[in-house]
Amino acid sequence: MQPVRVGLAGLGTVGGGVVQLLHDQAKLIEARCGRPVVITVASARTLTKARDLPLEGIRIIADAREIPHQHDVDVVVEVIGGDSGVARETVENALKAGKPVVTANKALLARHGASIAKLAETHKVPLLWEAAVAGGIPVIKGIREGLAANDISEVIGILNGTCNYILSTMTATGRDFADVLQEAQALGYAEADPSFDIDGIDTAHKLSLLAAMAFSSIPDFESVRVEGIRHVSALDIKFAGELGYAIKLLAIARVNANGLEQRVQPCMVPANSPLGQVGGPFNAVLAQGNFSDRILWSGRGAGSRPTASAVVADIIDLARGAVPYVFGLPVTMLNSRKALPPSACTGSYYARLMVEDRPGVIADVAAILRDSNVSMESFLQHGRDPGETVAVVFTTHETNEASMLDSLKRIGQLGAVREPPRLMRVLDSV
Amino acid sequence: MQPVRVGLAGLGTVGGGVVQLLHDQAKLIEARCGRPVVITVASARTLTKARDLPLEGIRIIADAREIPHQHDVDVVVEVIGGDSGVARETVENALKAGKPVVTANKALLARHGASIAKLAETHKVPLLWEAAVAGGIPVIKGIREGLAANDISEVIGILNGTCNYILSTMTATGRDFADVLQEAQALGYAEADPSFDIDGIDTAHKLSLLAAMAFSSIPDFESVRVEGIRHVSALDIKFAGELGYAIKLLAIARVNANGLEQRVQPCMVPANSPLGQVGGPFNAVLAQGNFSDRILWSGRGAGSRPTASAVVADIIDLARGAVPYVFGLPVTMLNSRKALPPSACTGSYYARLMVEDRPGVIADVAAILRDSNVSMESFLQHGRDPGETVAVVFTTHETNEASMLDSLKRIGQLGAVREPPRLMRVLDSV
Numbered sequence A, B: 001m002q003p004v005r006v007g008l009a010g011l012g013t014v015g016g017g018v019v020q021l022l023h024d025q026a027k028l029i030e031a032r033c034g035r036p037v038v039i040t041v042a043s044a045r046t047l048t049k050a051r052d053l054p055l056e057g058i059r060i061i062a063d064a065r066e067i068p069h070q071h072d073v074d075v076v077v078e079v080i081g082g083d084s085g086v087a088r089e090t091v092e093n094a095l096k097a098g099k100p101v102v103t104a105n106k107a108l109l110a111r112h113g114a115s116i117a118k119l120a121e122t123h124k125v126p127l128l129w130e131a132a133v134a135g136g137i138p139v140i141k142g143i144r145e146g147l148a149a150n151d152i153s154e155v156i157g158i159l160n161g162t163c164n165y166i167l168s169t170m171t172a173t174g175r176d177f178a179d180v181l182q183e184a185q186a187l188g189y190a191e192a193d194p195s196f197d198i199d200g201i202d203t204a205h206k207l208s209l210l211a212a213m214a215f216s217s218i219p220d221f222e223s224v225r226v227e228g229i230r231h232v233s234a235l236d237i238k239f240a241g242e243l244g245y246a247i248k249l250l251a252i253a254r255v256n257a258n259g260l261e262q263r264v265q266p267c268m269v270p271a272n273s274p275l276g277q278v279g280g281p282f283n284a285v286l287a288q289g290n291f292s293d294r295i296l297w298s299g300r301g302a303g304s305r306p307t308a309s310a311v312v313a314d315i316i317d318l319a320r321g322a323v324p325y326v327f328g329l330p331v332t333m334l335n336s337r338k339a340l341p342p343s344a345c346t347g348s349y350y351a352r353l354m355v356e357d358r359p360g361v362i363a364d365v366a367a368i369l370r371d372s373n374v375s376m377e378s379f380l381q382h383g384r385d386p387g388e389t390v391a392v393v394f395t396t397h398e399t400n401e402a403s404m405l406d407s408l409k410r411i412g413q414l415g416a417v418r419e420p421p422r423l424m425r426v427l428d429s430v
Helices: A013-024 A026-033 A064-069 A085-096 A106-122 A139-146 A161-173 A177-187 A201-215 A234-242 A304-319 A361-371 A401-412 B013-024 B026-033 B064-069 B085-096 B106-122 B139-146 B161-173 B177-187 B201-215 B234-242 B304-319 B361-371 B401-412
Strands: A004-009 A037-043 A059-061 A075-078 A101-103 A152-158 A245-256 A259-270 A282-289 A293-300 A346-356 A376-381 A389-396 A422-426 B004-009 B037-043 B059-061 B075-078 B101-103 B152-158 B245-256 B259-270 B282-289 B293-300 B346-356 B376-381 B389-396 B422-426
Touching (some): A004 A013, A004 A085, A004 A304, A013 A037, A013 A304, A026 A037, A026 A304, A037 A064, A037 A304, A059 A064, A064 A085, A075 A085, A075 A304, A085 A101, A085 A106, A101 A304, A139 A282, A139 B304, A152 A201, A161 A177, A161 A234, A161 A245, A161 A282, A201 A245, A201 A259, A234 A346, A245 A422, A346 A361, A346 A401, A361 A376, A361 A389, A361 A401, A401 A422, B004 B013, B004 B064, B004 B085, B013 B026, B013 B304, B026 B037, B026 B304, B059 B064, B064 B075, B064 B085, B075 B085, B085 B101, B106 B201, B139 B201, B139 B282, B139 B293, B161 B234, B161 B282, B201 B259, B234 B346, B234 B389, B245 B422, B346 B401, B361 B376, B361 B389, B361 B401
Parallel strands (some): A004 A037, A004 A075, A259 A422, B004 B037, B004 B075, B037 B059, B075 B101
Antiparallel strands (some): A152 A245, A152 A282, A245 A259, A282 A293, B152 B245, B152 B282, B245 B259, B346 B389, B346 B422, B376 B389
16 A cells, blocks of 8 residues: 655654654554555755664755655654744645644644644644644643543643753752753753743743643633743742642643633642652643543653654554544634633742741731731741841632732732742642 | 434443533534534333433433444444443444444453454444543553554553552551441442452453553453452551552553563552552553653543543544544454463562561571572561561562562461461552
């Protein structure tokens, strides 16, 4: 039978993994698809670079955008990355040429998901993107198909391995953020310019896609409220530990009748909970369905081989004739929800204050919280040091986010409060 | 567009959930499938029983085996259960009539998987069975499609909620097995005749199916080595806790070049590990792929609504034209592997001896282990009670299973050993 001929746009880490996998697993994949899957053409910026890959029989060209126009390409795999330029043009050229697409490009779909899904539908070709979120974990398929019968109300993920590695290492060693980041960069676990990861942008891209699939909507990256991990201190990690929590960069999306809440922020989760136990380079996703109840997936969120596993799973689906909708429903049926403001969101919180150790400070803090209707759950101050600055932390019961932000602003204005208060969300049931 | 007309064989717990779900989620499901999914006929042994279900428009008949022959049935859903009789005939009638089947019946597939898969292939109709393993967790799809590009070498699961509830409760309360079982029966968490669950048969059915999908083979239920939880004592749970472990009934399947290892047995796993943290009625599955690395799923393993979520996901797949192979590959391409004997398996172990507290006993035990080439890792005896019977436990490093069994047999023959030794597998990396 005629092979499935893949055009591979990008020969970097993920592209190399796809080449290797299609080579090593050729027999299994042929059995699954009923025909071979072969790469006929691949693109690379540097044509002459020596690559330790089984590239025999693969034509290498410089311009990825030409791949969709090659006569011997049935499916286009885009693993270049980036939300514009070559990657976007390659994907759009493929869809316009009526060729199915598999992509690992979260930035592109997070920013241009609506137009790309429309283009796919107009040209009646599927576009699959399992590898864009949580690497080797088959969570996009799990939500799109496995939970297809459910209304999903919430998804929570640990989606960035760099951040999780840094936070796990800070927790294990007690070291500071800057110190651990530098080491992660030296080890190649963090980029030279780490901002995309540690400021939460990558996580926000992935969250908007996860939410789109879970809630059958167009990705709404712009409305994700994003806070990275730069401000997580060794001190907060220490207090978290004492309270039984671990700090994780969580991606949280919820829907209710009033709208959509999407946030990326460092949160405290019980150290022994499923998410609290997700260490180092691992990713995890929780989804809450109205019939399935809560489902958890975890595994490797990045890396050449796990990501290739996800890319090739999509290729096999296409080869077997699957034609899923890009975001789980036809574009015209996708939901559109307004972003909820803080006044419409609730949560429990941890706050750390650096205060002058003198009588009456805690009474002032407690009075402000009482006036804002925020109920304190626990309170912690280690030792006494009259006249000096000491750390005081408290946690709250479930409360309105706007009230919390407002009372924290007022607490920050107290004379005895020496630094801007630090606030962190606490999630007890994850 | 013409609706998908479902014939539902069985109106028990799962069948009721399917009726409720297809009613409550009708709009979503129609959007996903591009046409409505409706139940036209259902079977129930008691036609007149009052049921709190939206049954309007559904014809109720007494004989499930007639469902496939109804003119207004396109898909047959079998949720009767049992490995023979009505359930088997219903499924076979449907396949012979060329009608796709969705089933939650693990016993049937575990015992007759080969002939049913052949029948499905002969008649060119798909048969899907997500709900047969791990309830609402989309793990069968996850393995069949999400990990389709991988060679999977190992699957490990917690697959029986009754056992996991009993073991979790024993751990939390320190109470004995018989006591907790009785309570579970009173609460409806365990059957009046609990043998099917607590002796590991249900878990073994599911394991053989999970292994079939993971390793692309025919289910081989007969070769599963099964040990239930009747002999797990409060004392072993206490020692496990002291060593940092929890006791779980694990389903373990592994393949290597020499064959297939399938076992169901109570095992010690680190209390803080992902599997150690799976409590109460929850299920979990780990799969080790050669590209994906290790993937974990967890969620509710039983119950009306979660199981219905899995059944209807399969119906939606069928409505969208999916035609997966029953066990991931065409029947003629499925692997057949011989079952590995204990001499070809390795593991780490915990053993508990009830010995007379007198000098020299431990030296005798240690000498037997040394002669069998079993390396002790830790050793624990609480207090002294000369002349009386005391509990002594030890754990071993990775060792050959046959050697372990042999040395334990010889230890049991020592004069100072007052009861048959208790042996339990220890899995440190789960």
